[in-house]
Structures are given as C-alpha cells and as structure tokens.
Amino acid sequence: MSSKRVAIVEDDVLIAYFFHDICTSNGMEVVGMAHQTEGALDMILAAKPDFVLMDVRLGGKRDGVDIGMAAHEALPGLKLVYITGSNEPPSLQRIRSDNPYKILIKPVLPADIIEALA
Amino acid sequence: MLISPLTGRKSTPILRSVAVIVACIALADLAVIALRLANGIDWLVLPFWADRLTASSMSVATATSLFLVSCCAILQTFPPGSTGRTFTILASIGLLLPSIAIVGHLFDTHAVLEVFVFATMAIHTAVLLVLLYFAMMLRSRGGWLWLLFGDKVGSVAARRLFPTVVLGPFLFCLLTVLATDAGLMSANFRITLLAILTASVGLIAIVHNAQIENAANERQAELLAELRRTVADKNLLIREIHHRVKNNLQQITALIAIEAAKYRGDERAPFDALSGRVQALGLVHQLLMQSSRQSEISVATFLTDLCDSISRSHFLLRRNIALEVEVDDEDVLLECAVTIGLLANELVTNSIKHAFGEQEGGSIRVSYRADQNNRENRLLVVQDSGRGIDAQELAKKGEGGGMRIIRSLVAQLRGKMDMQQDNGTRFAISFPSMIFEETRYVV
Numbered sequence: 001m002s003s004k005r006v007a008i009v010e011d012d013v014l015i016a017y018f019f020h021d022i023c024t025s026n027g028m029e030v031v032g033m034a035h036q037t038e039g040a041l042d043m044i045l046a047a048k049p050d051f052v053l054m055d056v057r058l059g060g061k062r063d064g065v066d067i068g069m070a071a072h073e074a075l076p077g078l079k080l081v082y083i084t085g086s087n088e089p090p091s092l093q094r095i096r097s098d099n100p101y102k103i104l105i106k107p108v109l110p111a112d113i114i115e116a117l118a
Numbered sequence: 119m120l121i122s123p124l125t126g127r128k129s130t131p132i133l134r135s136v137a138v139i140v141a142c143i144a145l146a147d148l149a150v151i152a153l154r155l156a157n158g159i160d161w162l163v164l165p166f167w168a169d170r171l172t173a174s175s176m177s178v179a180t181a182t183s184l185f186l187v188s189c190c191a192i193l194q195t196f197p198p199g200s201t202g203r204t205f206t207i208l209a210s211i212g213l214l215l216p217s218i219a220i221v222g223h224l225f226d227t228h229a230v231l232e233v234f235v236f237a238t239m240a241i242h243t244a245v246l247l248v249l250l251y252f253a254m255m256l257r258s259r260g261g262w263l264w265l266l267f268g269d270k271v272g273s274v275a276a277r278r279l280f281p282t283v284v285l286g287p288f289l290f291c292l293l294t295v296l297a298t299d300a301g302l303m304s305a306n307f308r309i310t311l312l313a314i315l316t317a318s319v320g321l322i323a324i325v326h327n328a329q330i331e332n333a334a335n336e337r338q339a340e341l342l343a344e345l346r347r348t349v350a351d352k353n354l355l356i357r358e359i360h361h362r363v364k365n366n367l368q369q370i371t372a373l374i375a376i377e378a379a380k381y382r383g384d385e386r387a388p389f390d391a392l393s394g395r396v397q398a399l400g401l402v403h404q405l406l407m408q409s410s411r412q413s414e415i416s417v418a419t420f421l422t423d424l425c426d427s428i429s430r431s432h433f434l435l436r437r438n439i440a441l442e443v444e445v446d447d448e449d450v451l452l453e454c455a456v457t458i459g460l461l462a463n464e465l466v467t468n469s470i471k472h473a474f475g476e477q478e479g480g481s482i483r484v485s486y487r488a489d490q491n492n493r494e495n496r497l498l499v500v501q502d503s504g505r506g507i508d509a510q511e512l513a514k515k516g517e518g519g520g521m522r523i524i525r526s527l528v529a530q531l532r533g534k535m536d537m538q539q540d541n542g543t544r545f546a547i548s549f550p551s552m553i554f555e556e557t558r559y560v561v
Binding site: 105 | 367371
C-alpha cells in the first residue's frame with residue numbers, strides 16, 4: 001500500500017512545517033503546502049492528495065472553509081481535516097457545513113494529527 | 119427647637135417629650151373649641167387667674183397645624199425608611215393650612231376670618247408656622263421639598279416650572295380680585311377665568327413633563343444601544359485574544375517539536391513533557407472560549423479533556439493503561455484552572471513514565487472533590503496501580519525537574535501535598551477553596 005498523501009494549508013509557516021515534520025516522520029508524504037488563500041485551491045487540485053490539513057483562519061476575506069468547499073466540489077473523495085484555533089459554536093457550525101473528515105482544535109499535538117490521519 | 123433629624127441622640131427622649139406636650143396642648147385646644155368652652159384653654163390650666171385671662175383659644179387651623187408639626191417632630195426621631203411617607207403627608211397637610219391663611223389674608227382678610235377654621239388665625243402665626251414646616255422638611259434629607267434643590271434633570275425642570283405653576287395662579291388671582299373690586303368683572307366670571315387658568319397650567323406642566331420624559335427615554339435607549347455595541351466589541355476582542363494565545367501556544371509546540379527532531383528515544387522525553395505542559399495550558403483557553411462566562415471553566419470538563427489529551431499523546435490505549443477521572447464539578451477561575459491543570463498533567467505523566475514497565479499496563483485515577491478532613495478545602499488526588507517510587511533511586515538521582523514543577527504548583531495553590539505508597543503511588547493535594555475568590559482580578 002502506498003503512503004498517505006497529505007496537503008497542508010496553514011498561514012503560519014512555522015506551524016505548517018511542524019505539521020509537515022509530523023507527517024513525514026510518520027510515513028506520510030506531504031504533496032503540497034500553501035500559506036495563504038491564493039493558490040491554495042490550485043495546489044490541492046494539482047496535487048490531488050488523500051488528506052488536507054486545513055487551517056480555518058488564513059487572513060484575507062476567504063477562509064479555509066471556502067477553500068475546503070471548493071476543493072470538495074472538484075474532488076468529492078477528499079478527506080478534509082480542519083485545524084482551528086476558534087472552537088466557539090458558530091465557527092464549528094461553519095466548519096461542519098463542509099462535512100469535514102475531522103476537526104482538531106489548536107494547539108494540537110503530534111499524536112492528534114497522527115490519529116486524525118489514521 | 120423641636121427638630122432633630124438624627125435618631126439615637128441623647129436629646130431624642132427630651133425632643134419626644136416636648137413634642138408630646140405640644141401635641142397635647144394643641145389637642146386640648148381643639149377640644150375646648152369643640153366643646154365651646156368660652157374661657158379657653160388657659161383657664162383650664164390656671165383657673166385661679168380667670169379674672170386676668172382674656173384670650174379664648176387658638177384657631178382650629180393653628181391648633182391642627184401645631185398638632186401636625188409635633189407629630190412630624192416625633193416621626194423625625196425614627197429612621198426615615200419606615201416613617202418617611204407618613205412624615206411627608208402630615209407635613210404637607212400642616213403646611214397647607216397656614217398657607218391658605220396667608221394667601222387668604224392677602225386677598226381678603228374678612229373672607230378668611232369668616233371661615234370658622236381660620237377665624238382668629240393671625241398672619242404672623244401663619245407665617246411662623248409655614249417657616250417652621252419649611253425648616254423641618256429641609257432638615258430631613260429627601261422629601262419633595264428637596265427635589266427643588268437637586269441638580270438632576272427632574273429637579274432642574276421642577277425649578278423651571280415652579281414660577282409658572284405656583285406664582286402664576288397666585289398673581290393671576292390677585293389681579294382678578296383687584297379687577298373685581300374695581301368693578302371690571304363679576305365674581306363668577308373671575309371663577310371662570312380661574313378654572314381656565316388652573317386647567318392651562320396643569321396642561322402645560324403635563325406637556326412639559328412628557329417632553330422631558332420622552333427625551334430622557336430616547337437618550338436611555340441610545341446609551342443602551344451603545345453599551346450593547348461596546349459589549350459585543352469587547353467579546354469579539356476577547357475571543358480574538360484567546361485565538362491569538364492558542365496560535366502562540368501552537369507555535370511554541372512547533373518550536374519544541376523542531377528542536378526535538380534532533381533527538382531520539384530517552385533524550386527526546388523532556389521535549390515531549392514540555393509539549394504536554396503547553397497543551398495543558400492551551401486546553402484552558404480552548405474551554406474558556408466555549409464557556410458562557412469568559413473567565414471561568416468547569417473543572418469536570420477540563421480534567422476530563424486534559425486526561426483525554428494525555429491519554430492520546432502517550433498512546434495509553436495501546437499500552438493498556440486506563441486513565442479514569444472522577445470530579446465533583448464546579449466552575450473555577452482561569453488562574454486556578456491553569457495551576458490545577460498543570461499539576462494534574464505533571465502527576466499523571468509522572469505516573470505514566472515511572473509507574474509501569476514496558477508491557478505492564480495498569481490504571482491511573484484522577485479525582486477532584488471537597489476534602490473530607492476539611493470541607494473548606496479541595497482535594498486533588500492522582501493515584502496509580504504501578505510499582506511505586508524507589509526511595510533509594512530517588513535519593514540517588516535527586517528530584518527531577520518534574521518534581522520541582524509539582525512543588526511550585528502546590529505552593530501556588532497554597533496547598534499541602536501528601537504522598538503514600540500502597541499498591542502504587544498516591545499523590546493527594548489539599549488546597550483552600552478560598553483561593554478561587556482571592557485570585558479573582560477586580561476590574
């Protein structure tokens with residue numbers, strides 16, 4: 001079985017590389033990273049990953065849920081794992097509207113990500 | 119002379135006695151008038167001077183007004199809360215009687231003296247009584263007379279309306295009296311004008327009052343809307359800050375992980391412990407954002423979520439270690455929750471690290487409840503079924519950083535820690551619940 005292919009959308013580059021390291025050191029392949037809304041959707045559509053680790057707040061008008069919805073439309077089988085710092089009910093409601101695979105609340109530990117991508 | 123607004127003074131009994139004497143004299147006078155005793159009240163007291171006494175009695179109005187003023191003086195010696203309303207009513211009636219006499223004398227002295235109640239009441243008596251009532255009403259703070267002196271909207275409006283409502287009718291009536299005397303109008307037409315004037319003044323007062331109340335109402339609504347906006351802004355800001363805090367904590371976790379990537383095995387353990395501590399801090403903020411009150415969280419939810427997080431990051435399921443949580447729930451402040459959380463995190467990870475061998479498995483129990491030995495205290499217990507701490511090894515290696523953190527967290531809670539070894543290790547920390555109140559920041 002080939003390794004799991006993961007794309008990462010996270011505006012904080014340091015945190016993005018943290019997620020990157022967790023994935024690669026646990027036998028997964030990171031096939032793309034984006035740090036802003038621009039280009040994030042193109043990256044996902046080009047890389048066609050199994051999983052996307054998606055930050056919700058990315059700065060700018062559109063957020064991770066907008067990108068996730070667009071990506072889901074083009075790739076229905078895509079498993080979206082949302083990682084967000086805002087766990088108030090309205091934010092979670094909005095994320096749930098995109099049928100996410102998992103929702104993780106920041107700060108997340110390596111074990112949380114490994115479990116989510118299991 | 120009769121007046122003291124303060125209660126509990128030494129002079130109070132004297133004041134009451136004097137007031138009672140005045141009230142008795144006034145009542146006796148009224149009785150003399152009612153029984154039509156021609157010689158008057160002085161004769162009752164000093165009958166042997168009958169030939170020297172010429173005056174008969176006070177007027178009914180004077181006696182009644184004096185009786186009421188003495189009642190008011192007695193009422194003022196009691197706390198205003200229970201007697202304030204009675205005082206206001208009695209003083210208002212008492213003030214009304216001499217006022218009628220004064221105005222009556224100004225308009226037509228004969229007309230006043232023809233009325234039985236006011237017959238024989240001299241102008242100076244009436245003026246003195248009015249002054250006496252004013253003095254008494256001004257001495258006890260509150261009451262309607264004080265409304266005229268306030269600086270709030272209602273008092274300002276009352277002062278503005280005062281000339282129109284009180285002096286206006288008086289001057290108008292004086293003019294009509296003069297006009298009637300000069301033969302310019304009949305007495306009945308005078309009444310017509312008076313009726314119209316009274317109605318007009320009342321109407322003006324009502325309309326003016328309505329304007330003021332409407333304006334105040336609008337202003338209040340504006341302020342309320344502004345307040346709501348401010349609160350909404352504040353809430354947004356607080357959520358934003360919690361969000362930032364969590365992002366920063368995530369960055370710290372990332373930094374630790376990047377540093378940790380250089381190491382393998384046991385050398386890596388301190389980094390994982392550090393990540394766990396940061397995670398415990400993050401959890402408090404996570405729960406705060408969900409909490410309806412933005413400075414308190416439920417201990418039960420917090421400890422359960424914390425242990426859940428510890429369990430996942432240490433793969434306890436795979437290692438066959440059960441982690442149970444038992445909590446008597448209560449809401450605690452952010453500050454205390456952080457300390458309790460870090461302490462529980464430290465003790466539980468300690469047990470995970472030291473209590474069990476590679477393939478052993480076992481159980482760890484975390485409990486939080488009122489201390490049975492001291493109901494004012496809370497008791498946090500972390501108990502494992504492991505092999506216990508080897509005292510010799512502990513003495514040899516010394517206390518690790520974990521133990522130092524535990525001791526400072528216990529001190530932070532102003533608590534006492536007790537350790538027992540009996541089929542495992544049991545750490546019990548008892549701390550006073552009053553620190554929940556003392557650490558509350560007062561804004």
